[in-house]
Amino acid sequence: MKQKKKAGKIIFESEKDVPLMPISLGSMLFNKTGAWRNIRPEMNLADCIQCGICWKFCPDVAIFIENEFPVIDYDYCKGCGICAEECPTKCIAMVEERK
Amino acid sequence: MKKVIMGNHALSWGASLSRAQVIAAYPITPQTQVVELLSEMCASGELNAKFIKVESEHSAMAACIAASLAGARTFTATSAHGLTLMHELLHWASYGRLPVVMGNINRALAPGWNIWADQNDSLSQRDTGWIQFYCSSNQEVLDTVIQAFKVSEALLIPSMVILDAFALSHTFEVVHIPDQDKVDSFLPRFNPPIRLTPSDPHAFGGLTSPDHYFEIRYKLQKNMEKVPALIEETGRDYEKLFGRYLGQVEDYRCEDADLILVSSGTAGYTARVAVDELREAGIKAGNLRIKVFRPFPFEKVRQILGRAKKVAVVDRNICYGLHGIFYQEVKSALYGHSDGVPVFGFITGLGGRDITPETFKEIAEAALARDKADEEIIWIGVKK
Numbered sequence: 001m002k003q004k005k006k007a008g009k010i011i012f013e014s015e016k017d018v019p020l021m022p023i024s025l026g027s028m029l030f031n032k033t034g035a036w037r038n039i040r041p042e043m044n045l046a047d048c049i050q051c052g053i054c055w056k057f058c059p060d061v062a063i064f065i066e067n068e069f070p071v072i073d074y075d076y077c078k079g080c081g082i083c084a085e086e087c088p089t090k091c092i093a094m095v096e097e098r099k
Numbered sequence: 100m101k102k103v104i105m106g107n108h109a110l111s112w113g114a115s116l117s118r119a120q121v122i123a124a125y126p127i128t129p130q131t132q133v134v135e136l137l138s139e140m141c142a143s144g145e146l147n148a149k150f151i152k153v154e155s156e157h158s159a160m161a162a163c164i165a166a167s168l169a170g171a172r173t174f175t176a177t178s179a180h181g182l183t184l185m186h187e188l189l190h191w192a193s194y195g196r197l198p199v200v201m202g203n204i205n206r207a208l209a210p211g212w213n214i215w216a217d218q219n220d221s222l223s224q225r226d227t228g229w230i231q232f233y234c235s236s237n238q239e240v241l242d243t244v245i246q247a248f249k250v251s252e253a254l255l256i257p258s259m260v261i262l263d264a265f266a267l268s269h270t271f272e273v274v275h276i277p278d279q280d281k282v283d284s285f286l287p288r289f290n291p292p293i294r295l296t297p298s299d300p301h302a303f304g305g306l307t308s309p310d311h312y313f314e315i316r317y318k319l320q321k322n323m324e325k326v327p328a329l330i331e332e333t334g335r336d337y338e339k340l341f342g343r344y345l346g347q348v349e350d351y352r353c354e355d356a357d358l359i360l361v362s363s364g365t366a367g368y369t370a371r372v373a374v375d376e377l378r379e380a381g382i383k384a385g386n387l388r389i390k391v392f393r394p395f396p397f398e399k400v401r402q403i404l405g406r407a408k409k410v411a412v413v414d415r416n417i418c419y420g421l422h423g424i425f426y427q428e429v430k431s432a433l434y435g436h437s438d439g440v441p442v443f444g445f446i447t448g449l450g451g452r453d454i455t456p457e458t459f460k461e462i463a464e465a466a467l468a469r470d471k472a473d474e475e476i477i478w479i480g481v482k483k
Binding site for chain 2: 011012015018019020021022023024025026027028029031
Protein backbone atom coordinates (compact mmCIF):
# COMPACT_ATOMS: atom_id res chain seq x y z
CA MET A 1 0.00 0.00 0.00
CA LYS A 2 1.16 3.51 -0.82
CA GLN A 3 2.33 5.46 2.21
CA LYS A 4 -0.01 8.41 2.89
CA LYS A 5 1.80 11.74 2.99
CA LYS A 6 1.76 13.11 6.53
CA ALA A 7 0.50 16.66 6.91
CA GLY A 8 2.65 18.69 9.30
CA LYS A 9 0.97 20.87 11.91
CA ILE A 10 2.31 24.38 12.29
CA ILE A 11 2.02 25.95 15.72
CA PHE A 12 3.18 29.53 16.16
CA GLU A 13 4.91 30.39 19.39
CA SER A 14 4.07 34.11 19.29
CA GLU A 15 1.04 36.17 18.26
CA LYS A 16 3.46 38.20 16.13
CA ASP A 17 3.75 35.29 13.71
CA VAL A 18 0.00 34.60 13.54
CA PRO A 19 -1.69 36.18 10.50
CA LEU A 20 -4.18 39.02 11.05
CA MET A 21 -7.01 36.98 9.60
CA PRO A 22 -7.59 33.24 9.45
CA ILE A 23 -5.97 32.26 6.18
CA SER A 24 -4.45 29.04 4.84
CA LEU A 25 -0.70 29.40 4.95
CA GLY A 26 -0.04 27.24 1.94
CA SER A 27 -1.42 27.88 -1.53
CA MET A 28 -4.76 26.24 -2.28
CA LEU A 29 -3.23 25.06 -5.55
CA PHE A 30 -1.70 22.25 -3.48
CA ASN A 31 -4.47 21.73 -0.94
CA LYS A 32 -6.81 19.68 -3.10
CA THR A 33 -10.04 19.54 -1.16
CA GLY A 34 -11.65 17.15 -3.68
CA ALA A 35 -10.19 14.35 -1.53
CA TRP A 36 -13.10 14.91 0.91
CA ARG A 37 -15.60 13.67 -1.69
CA ASN A 38 -17.67 10.52 -1.12
CA ILE A 39 -19.93 10.78 -4.16
CA ARG A 40 -18.87 12.28 -7.47
CA PRO A 41 -20.92 14.07 -10.12
CA GLU A 42 -20.70 12.54 -13.54
CA MET A 43 -22.08 14.34 -16.57
CA ASN A 44 -23.80 12.91 -19.57
CA LEU A 45 -23.04 15.74 -21.97
CA ALA A 46 -25.31 14.22 -24.63
CA ASP A 47 -28.28 15.58 -22.63
CA CYS A 48 -26.61 18.86 -21.64
CA ILE A 49 -28.46 21.93 -22.94
CA GLN A 50 -25.58 24.29 -22.03
CA CYS A 51 -27.74 26.37 -19.66
CA GLY A 52 -24.84 26.98 -17.26
CA ILE A 53 -26.98 26.38 -14.17
CA CYS A 54 -24.50 23.83 -12.70
CA TRP A 55 -21.70 26.35 -13.23
CA LYS A 56 -23.70 29.08 -11.53
CA PHE A 57 -24.80 27.00 -8.53
CA CYS A 58 -21.51 25.22 -7.71
CA PRO A 59 -20.64 26.65 -4.26
CA ASP A 60 -16.97 25.75 -4.64
CA VAL A 61 -16.47 27.19 -8.14
CA ALA A 62 -15.41 23.69 -9.23
CA ILE A 63 -17.25 23.73 -12.56
CA PHE A 64 -15.77 25.52 -15.54
CA ILE A 65 -17.17 26.11 -19.01
CA GLU A 66 -14.80 24.82 -21.65
CA ASN A 67 -15.75 24.76 -25.32
CA GLU A 68 -19.24 25.82 -24.26
CA PHE A 69 -19.79 22.73 -22.07
CA PRO A 70 -19.38 22.33 -18.30
CA VAL A 71 -16.30 20.53 -16.99
CA ILE A 72 -15.95 19.43 -13.35
CA ASP A 73 -12.70 20.14 -11.55
CA TYR A 74 -12.38 16.99 -9.40
CA ASP A 75 -9.39 18.45 -7.53
CA TYR A 76 -11.80 20.75 -5.69
CA CYS A 77 -15.32 19.26 -6.16
CA LYS A 78 -16.44 18.02 -2.72
CA GLY A 79 -19.41 16.07 -4.10
CA CYS A 80 -22.20 18.13 -2.55
CA GLY A 81 -24.59 17.22 -5.38
CA ILE A 82 -26.07 20.70 -5.85
CA CYS A 83 -25.23 20.63 -9.59
CA ALA A 84 -27.08 17.31 -10.01
CA GLU A 85 -30.06 18.63 -8.05
CA GLU A 86 -30.28 21.85 -10.05
CA CYS A 87 -29.63 20.41 -13.54
CA PRO A 88 -32.90 20.87 -15.51
CA THR A 89 -32.27 17.88 -17.81
CA LYS A 90 -30.92 15.65 -15.00
CA CYS A 91 -27.81 14.87 -16.99
CA ILE A 92 -25.61 14.86 -13.86
CA ALA A 93 -25.57 11.63 -11.81
CA MET A 94 -24.02 11.33 -8.36
CA VAL A 95 -21.96 8.15 -8.29
CA GLU A 96 -20.26 6.57 -5.28
CA GLU A 97 -16.50 7.14 -5.15
CA ARG A 98 -14.41 3.95 -5.28
CA LYS A 99 -10.80 4.57 -4.42
CA MET B 100 -19.55 73.21 -3.81
CA LYS B 101 -22.47 73.67 -1.41
CA LYS B 102 -25.62 71.62 -1.72
CA VAL B 103 -28.80 71.28 0.30
CA ILE B 104 -29.08 67.54 0.87
CA MET B 105 -30.71 65.09 3.23
CA GLY B 106 -28.74 62.89 5.66
CA ASN B 107 -29.33 59.80 3.54
CA HIS B 108 -27.78 61.51 0.52
CA ALA B 109 -24.87 62.74 2.66
CA LEU B 110 -24.02 59.06 3.11
CA SER B 111 -24.32 58.45 -0.64
CA TRP B 112 -22.09 61.45 -1.41
CA GLY B 113 -19.55 60.28 1.15
CA ALA B 114 -19.38 56.85 -0.46
CA SER B 115 -19.20 58.33 -3.95
CA LEU B 116 -16.42 60.81 -3.07
CA SER B 117 -14.54 57.93 -1.42
CA ARG B 118 -14.77 56.15 -4.78
CA ALA B 119 -16.39 53.00 -3.38
CA GLN B 120 -15.84 50.24 -5.94
CA VAL B 121 -18.47 47.76 -4.83
CA ILE B 122 -21.83 48.61 -3.26
CA ALA B 123 -24.18 45.80 -2.26
CA ALA B 124 -27.33 46.85 -0.50
CA TYR B 125 -30.97 46.08 0.21
CA PRO B 126 -33.43 48.89 0.87
CA ILE B 127 -35.17 49.47 4.20
CA THR B 128 -36.94 52.56 5.52
CA PRO B 129 -35.51 55.07 6.38
CA GLN B 130 -32.24 54.09 4.66
CA THR B 131 -33.73 53.48 1.18
CA GLN B 132 -32.63 56.77 -0.38
CA VAL B 133 -28.97 56.10 0.42
CA VAL B 134 -28.83 53.21 -2.02
CA GLU B 135 -31.29 54.78 -4.46
CA LEU B 136 -28.90 57.67 -5.10
CA LEU B 137 -25.88 55.36 -5.23
CA SER B 138 -27.60 53.09 -7.76
CA GLU B 139 -28.39 56.16 -9.88
CA MET B 140 -24.78 57.30 -9.67
CA CYS B 141 -23.63 53.83 -10.77
CA ALA B 142 -26.18 53.70 -13.60
CA SER B 143 -25.19 57.11 -14.97
CA GLY B 144 -21.49 56.28 -14.79
CA GLU B 145 -20.87 59.17 -12.40
CA LEU B 146 -19.58 56.58 -9.94
CA ASN B 147 -17.44 53.79 -11.31
CA ALA B 148 -18.67 51.05 -8.97
CA LYS B 149 -20.32 47.69 -9.23
CA PHE B 150 -23.80 47.90 -7.70
CA ILE B 151 -24.96 44.47 -6.55
CA LYS B 152 -28.67 43.94 -5.95
CA VAL B 153 -29.24 41.30 -3.30
CA GLU B 154 -32.19 39.53 -1.71
CA SER B 155 -31.49 40.50 1.91
CA GLU B 156 -29.14 42.42 4.16
CA HIS B 157 -27.45 39.16 5.13
CA SER B 158 -26.54 38.74 1.46
CA ALA B 159 -25.58 42.41 1.15
CA MET B 160 -22.95 42.02 3.84
CA ALA B 161 -21.81 38.69 2.38
CA ALA B 162 -21.25 40.38 -0.99
CA CYS B 163 -19.39 43.24 0.69
CA ILE B 164 -17.17 40.76 2.54
CA ALA B 165 -16.22 38.93 -0.66
CA ALA B 166 -15.60 42.17 -2.56
CA SER B 167 -13.49 43.57 0.25
CA LEU B 168 -11.49 40.36 0.39
CA ALA B 169 -10.78 40.76 -3.32
CA GLY B 170 -9.36 44.21 -2.53
CA ALA B 171 -12.28 46.49 -3.45
CA ARG B 172 -13.34 49.52 -1.44
CA THR B 173 -16.77 48.44 -0.31
CA PHE B 174 -19.84 50.28 1.00
CA THR B 175 -23.33 49.37 2.13
CA ALA B 176 -26.08 50.95 4.18
CA THR B 177 -28.94 49.64 6.26
CA SER B 178 -31.18 50.27 9.23
CA ALA B 179 -32.78 48.49 12.21
CA HIS B 180 -33.99 45.01 11.18
CA GLY B 181 -31.63 45.02 8.21
CA LEU B 182 -28.72 45.50 10.57
CA THR B 183 -29.87 42.82 12.97
CA LEU B 184 -30.28 40.38 10.06
CA MET B 185 -26.63 41.08 9.23
CA HIS B 186 -25.49 40.23 12.75
CA GLU B 187 -23.70 37.00 11.84
CA LEU B 188 -21.93 38.57 8.87
CA LEU B 189 -20.81 41.59 10.89
CA HIS B 190 -18.45 39.19 12.68
CA TRP B 191 -17.25 37.77 9.38
CA ALA B 192 -16.29 41.26 8.25
CA SER B 193 -14.46 42.30 11.41
CA TYR B 194 -12.90 38.93 12.27
CA GLY B 195 -11.83 38.62 8.63
CA ARG B 196 -10.26 42.10 8.98
CA LEU B 197 -12.21 43.52 6.06
CA PRO B 198 -12.61 47.32 6.13
CA VAL B 199 -16.18 47.57 4.82
CA VAL B 200 -17.84 50.90 5.59
CA MET B 201 -21.57 50.85 6.28
CA GLY B 202 -24.09 53.58 6.90
CA ASN B 203 -26.74 52.72 9.49
CA ILE B 204 -29.80 54.80 10.12
CA ASN B 205 -30.67 54.44 13.79
CA ARG B 206 -34.23 53.20 13.82
CA ALA B 207 -36.29 51.41 16.46
CA LEU B 208 -36.85 47.67 16.36
CA ALA B 209 -40.27 45.97 16.24
CA PRO B 210 -42.73 45.04 17.54
CA GLY B 211 -44.45 47.48 17.43
CA TRP B 212 -43.33 48.60 14.04
CA ASN B 213 -41.61 51.93 14.39
CA ILE B 214 -39.40 53.62 11.82
CA TRP B 215 -38.23 56.49 14.04
CA ALA B 216 -34.94 57.24 15.80
CA ASP B 217 -33.71 54.86 18.48
CA GLN B 218 -30.16 53.61 19.05
CA ASN B 219 -30.85 50.03 20.07
CA ASP B 220 -30.25 48.59 16.58
CA SER B 221 -26.61 49.67 16.33
CA LEU B 222 -25.84 49.42 20.03
CA SER B 223 -26.91 45.79 20.04
CA GLN B 224 -24.06 45.26 17.52
CA ARG B 225 -21.46 46.84 19.79
CA ASP B 226 -19.51 43.63 20.46
CA THR B 227 -19.11 42.63 16.81
CA GLY B 228 -15.72 44.31 16.40
CA TRP B 229 -16.85 47.26 14.28
CA ILE B 230 -15.87 50.88 14.76
CA GLN B 231 -19.00 52.96 15.42
CA PHE B 232 -19.34 56.67 14.58
CA TYR B 233 -22.49 58.56 15.69
CA CYS B 234 -23.21 61.71 13.68
CA SER B 235 -25.13 64.88 14.47
CA SER B 236 -25.30 66.73 11.14
CA ASN B 237 -25.40 65.92 7.44
CA GLN B 238 -22.00 67.53 7.01
CA GLU B 239 -20.59 65.28 9.70
CA VAL B 240 -22.15 62.26 7.98
CA LEU B 241 -20.42 63.01 4.67
CA ASP B 242 -17.06 63.83 6.29
CA THR B 243 -17.23 60.79 8.55
CA VAL B 244 -17.72 58.35 5.67
CA ILE B 245 -14.49 59.54 4.06
CA GLN B 246 -12.65 59.41 7.36
CA ALA B 247 -14.10 55.99 8.17
CA PHE B 248 -12.59 54.52 5.00
CA LYS B 249 -9.22 56.04 5.92
CA VAL B 250 -9.23 54.66 9.47
CA SER B 251 -10.77 51.30 8.55
CA GLU B 252 -8.34 50.59 5.73
CA ALA B 253 -5.30 51.59 7.78
CA LEU B 254 -6.17 49.17 10.58
CA LEU B 255 -8.30 46.65 8.66
CA ILE B 256 -11.37 47.05 10.86
CA PRO B 257 -14.85 47.79 9.42
CA SER B 258 -16.79 50.94 10.35
CA MET B 259 -20.42 51.89 10.87
CA VAL B 260 -21.41 55.50 10.25
CA ILE B 261 -24.61 56.05 12.19
CA LEU B 262 -27.29 58.74 11.93
CA ASP B 263 -30.71 59.22 13.46
CA ALA B 264 -33.82 58.26 11.51
CA PHE B 265 -35.68 61.30 10.13
CA ALA B 266 -33.99 63.78 12.50
CA LEU B 267 -31.04 63.43 10.08
CA SER B 268 -31.92 60.82 7.46
CA HIS B 269 -34.72 62.90 5.92
CA THR B 270 -33.69 66.35 7.12
CA PHE B 271 -32.18 68.71 4.56
CA GLU B 272 -29.14 70.76 5.51
CA VAL B 273 -26.48 72.76 3.69
CA VAL B 274 -23.49 70.50 3.11
CA HIS B 275 -20.09 71.42 1.70
CA ILE B 276 -19.27 68.81 -0.91
CA PRO B 277 -15.48 68.55 -1.03
CA ASP B 278 -13.57 68.55 -4.31
CA GLN B 279 -12.96 65.07 -5.66
CA ASP B 280 -9.23 65.61 -6.22
CA LYS B 281 -8.76 66.77 -2.63
CA VAL B 282 -10.62 63.70 -1.35
CA ASP B 283 -8.42 61.54 -3.60
CA SER B 284 -5.30 63.01 -2.04
CA PHE B 285 -6.66 62.34 1.45
CA LEU B 286 -7.88 58.85 0.62
CA PRO B 287 -5.71 56.97 -1.87
CA ARG B 288 -6.74 53.67 -3.42
CA PHE B 289 -7.34 50.73 -1.09
CA ASN B 290 -4.39 48.37 -1.24
CA PRO B 291 -4.78 45.57 1.32
CA PRO B 292 -1.78 43.48 2.40
CA ILE B 293 -3.70 40.22 1.92
CA ARG B 294 -6.32 39.64 -0.74
CA LEU B 295 -8.14 36.96 -2.65
CA THR B 296 -6.36 36.56 -5.96
CA PRO B 297 -6.46 33.72 -8.52
CA SER B 298 -2.67 33.78 -9.00
CA ASP B 299 -2.02 32.93 -5.35
CA PRO B 300 -5.18 31.29 -4.00
CA HIS B 301 -5.63 30.85 -0.25
CA ALA B 302 -8.54 29.68 1.84
CA PHE B 303 -9.95 32.42 4.07
CA GLY B 304 -11.82 32.03 7.32
CA GLY B 305 -11.16 28.31 7.57
CA LEU B 306 -10.90 26.09 10.63
CA THR B 307 -8.72 27.74 13.27
CA SER B 308 -7.90 25.60 16.28
CA PRO B 309 -7.45 26.75 19.90
CA ASP B 310 -3.72 26.96 19.03
CA HIS B 311 -4.25 30.24 17.17
CA TYR B 312 -7.84 31.54 17.44
CA PHE B 313 -7.04 33.38 20.66
CA GLU B 314 -4.08 35.22 19.11
CA ILE B 315 -6.15 36.34 16.10
CA ARG B 316 -8.73 37.90 18.43
CA TYR B 317 -5.93 39.47 20.50
CA LYS B 318 -4.57 41.13 17.38
CA LEU B 319 -8.00 42.57 16.50
CA GLN B 320 -8.26 44.17 19.93
CA LYS B 321 -4.67 45.49 19.73
CA ASN B 322 -5.51 47.21 16.45
CA MET B 323 -8.81 48.45 17.85
CA GLU B 324 -6.76 50.16 20.58
CA LYS B 325 -4.92 52.12 17.87
CA VAL B 326 -8.17 53.59 16.50
CA PRO B 327 -8.50 56.57 18.93
CA ALA B 328 -5.07 58.00 18.08
CA LEU B 329 -5.62 57.41 14.38
CA ILE B 330 -9.02 59.14 14.47
CA GLU B 331 -7.39 62.18 16.06
CA GLU B 332 -4.59 62.15 13.48
CA THR B 333 -6.82 61.69 10.43
CA GLY B 334 -9.20 64.28 11.92
CA ARG B 335 -6.40 66.84 11.96
CA ASP B 336 -5.30 65.90 8.42
CA TYR B 337 -8.89 66.28 7.26
CA GLU B 338 -9.11 69.67 8.94
CA LYS B 339 -6.00 70.87 7.09
CA LEU B 340 -7.60 69.98 3.76
CA PHE B 341 -11.25 70.77 4.37
CA GLY B 342 -11.39 72.99 7.46
CA ARG B 343 -13.50 70.63 9.52
CA TYR B 344 -12.10 68.64 12.40
CA LEU B 345 -13.40 65.19 13.16
CA GLY B 346 -12.52 63.72 16.50
CA GLN B 347 -13.79 61.19 18.97
CA VAL B 348 -15.87 63.62 21.02
CA GLU B 349 -17.22 67.17 20.85
CA ASP B 350 -16.66 69.27 23.94
CA TYR B 351 -19.20 72.12 24.13
CA ARG B 352 -18.60 74.59 26.96
CA CYS B 353 -17.31 71.84 29.25
CA GLU B 354 -14.21 73.81 30.27
CA ASP B 355 -15.69 75.41 33.40
CA ALA B 356 -18.92 73.40 33.60
CA ASP B 357 -20.29 72.11 36.89
CA LEU B 358 -22.87 69.91 35.18
CA ILE B 359 -21.83 68.07 32.02
CA LEU B 360 -24.46 66.45 29.83
CA VAL B 361 -23.28 63.42 27.84
CA SER B 362 -25.15 62.89 24.60
CA SER B 363 -24.87 61.47 21.08
CA GLY B 364 -26.48 61.69 17.66
CA THR B 365 -28.83 64.58 16.86
CA ALA B 366 -29.68 64.93 20.55
CA GLY B 367 -26.05 66.00 20.93
CA TYR B 368 -26.77 69.14 18.88
CA THR B 369 -30.01 69.89 20.69
CA ALA B 370 -28.04 69.65 23.93
CA ARG B 371 -25.90 72.60 22.87
CA VAL B 372 -29.00 74.81 22.63
CA ALA B 373 -30.02 73.62 26.09
CA VAL B 374 -26.53 74.34 27.46
CA ASP B 375 -26.70 77.95 26.19
CA GLU B 376 -30.13 78.43 27.75
CA LEU B 377 -29.04 76.85 31.05
CA ARG B 378 -26.02 79.15 31.15
CA GLU B 379 -28.27 82.18 30.59
CA ALA B 380 -30.25 80.98 33.61
CA GLY B 381 -27.03 80.88 35.66
CA ILE B 382 -26.32 77.15 35.55
CA LYS B 383 -22.80 76.30 34.42
CA ALA B 384 -23.62 73.48 32.02
CA GLY B 385 -21.64 71.83 29.26
CA ASN B 386 -22.19 69.06 26.75
CA LEU B 387 -19.90 66.19 25.83
CA ARG B 388 -21.06 64.60 22.61
CA ILE B 389 -19.72 61.10 22.04
CA LYS B 390 -18.96 60.76 18.32
CA VAL B 391 -17.13 57.45 18.45
CA PHE B 392 -18.76 54.75 20.56
CA ARG B 393 -16.46 51.87 19.55
CA PRO B 394 -13.71 51.94 20.49
CA PHE B 395 -15.01 53.92 23.46
CA PRO B 396 -13.04 57.19 23.91
CA PHE B 397 -12.04 56.42 27.49
CA GLU B 398 -9.24 58.97 27.70
CA LYS B 399 -11.22 61.89 26.31
CA VAL B 400 -14.19 61.05 28.52
CA ARG B 401 -12.00 60.86 31.64
CA GLN B 402 -10.19 64.05 30.77
CA ILE B 403 -13.37 66.10 30.18
CA LEU B 404 -15.72 64.59 32.76
CA GLY B 405 -13.05 64.54 35.46
CA ARG B 406 -13.51 68.32 35.76
CA ALA B 407 -17.26 68.19 36.39
CA LYS B 408 -19.16 68.21 39.65
CA LYS B 409 -22.05 66.23 38.16
CA VAL B 410 -22.53 64.22 35.00
CA ALA B 411 -25.88 63.45 33.30
CA VAL B 412 -25.77 60.78 30.60
CA VAL B 413 -28.64 60.85 28.12
CA ASP B 414 -29.52 57.57 26.41
CA ARG B 415 -31.92 57.05 23.51
CA ASN B 416 -31.54 53.32 24.06
CA ILE B 417 -31.89 50.79 26.82
CA CYS B 418 -30.08 47.67 27.92
CA TYR B 419 -32.97 45.71 29.42
CA GLY B 420 -32.26 44.54 32.94
CA LEU B 421 -29.60 47.19 33.35
CA HIS B 422 -29.90 50.84 32.21
CA GLY B 423 -28.77 53.15 29.41
CA ILE B 424 -25.88 51.87 27.32
CA PHE B 425 -23.84 55.09 27.13
CA TYR B 426 -24.44 55.44 30.88
CA GLN B 427 -22.83 52.06 31.41
CA GLU B 428 -19.79 52.99 29.32
CA VAL B 429 -19.31 56.40 30.92
CA LYS B 430 -19.42 54.91 34.42
CA SER B 431 -16.95 52.26 33.34
CA ALA B 432 -14.60 54.93 31.95
CA LEU B 433 -14.69 56.90 35.20
CA TYR B 434 -14.30 53.93 37.54
CA GLY B 435 -11.03 54.28 39.41
CA HIS B 436 -10.45 57.71 37.84
CA SER B 437 -13.18 60.11 38.95
CA ASP B 438 -15.13 58.03 41.41
CA GLY B 439 -16.26 61.05 43.39
CA VAL B 440 -18.30 62.52 40.52
CA PRO B 441 -21.96 61.45 40.65
CA VAL B 442 -23.05 60.14 37.26
CA PHE B 443 -26.80 60.08 36.56
CA GLY B 444 -28.36 57.94 33.85
CA PHE B 445 -31.37 59.23 31.88
CA ILE B 446 -33.44 57.41 29.30
CA THR B 447 -35.55 59.42 26.90
CA GLY B 448 -36.78 59.60 23.31
CA LEU B 449 -37.19 55.87 22.63
CA GLY B 450 -38.89 55.07 19.33
CA GLY B 451 -38.41 58.58 17.96
CA ARG B 452 -40.14 60.65 20.64
CA ASP B 453 -38.68 64.15 20.31
CA ILE B 454 -35.72 65.17 22.45
CA THR B 455 -35.96 68.96 22.76
CA PRO B 456 -34.00 71.62 24.70
CA GLU B 457 -36.80 71.32 27.29
CA THR B 458 -35.97 67.62 27.68
CA PHE B 459 -32.37 68.53 28.50
CA LYS B 460 -33.48 71.23 30.92
CA GLU B 461 -35.64 68.67 32.70
CA ILE B 462 -32.61 66.37 32.81
CA ALA B 463 -30.40 69.14 34.20
CA GLU B 464 -32.96 69.95 36.89
CA ALA B 465 -33.23 66.29 37.88
CA ALA B 466 -29.43 65.97 38.09
CA LEU B 467 -29.07 69.18 40.10
CA ALA B 468 -31.79 68.06 42.54
CA ARG B 469 -29.94 64.83 43.39
CA ASP B 470 -26.76 64.30 45.36
CA LYS B 471 -26.32 60.59 44.79
CA ALA B 472 -26.96 58.40 41.77
CA ASP B 473 -29.23 55.93 43.53
CA GLU B 474 -31.50 55.10 40.61
CA GLU B 475 -30.35 52.93 37.72
CA ILE B 476 -32.63 54.82 35.33
CA ILE B 477 -34.18 58.26 35.56
CA TRP B 478 -36.95 58.24 32.94
CA ILE B 479 -37.72 61.46 31.12
CA GLY B 480 -40.97 61.86 29.24
CA VAL B 481 -42.69 58.56 30.06
CA LYS B 482 -46.45 59.11 30.36
CA LYS B 483 -46.90 57.84 33.90
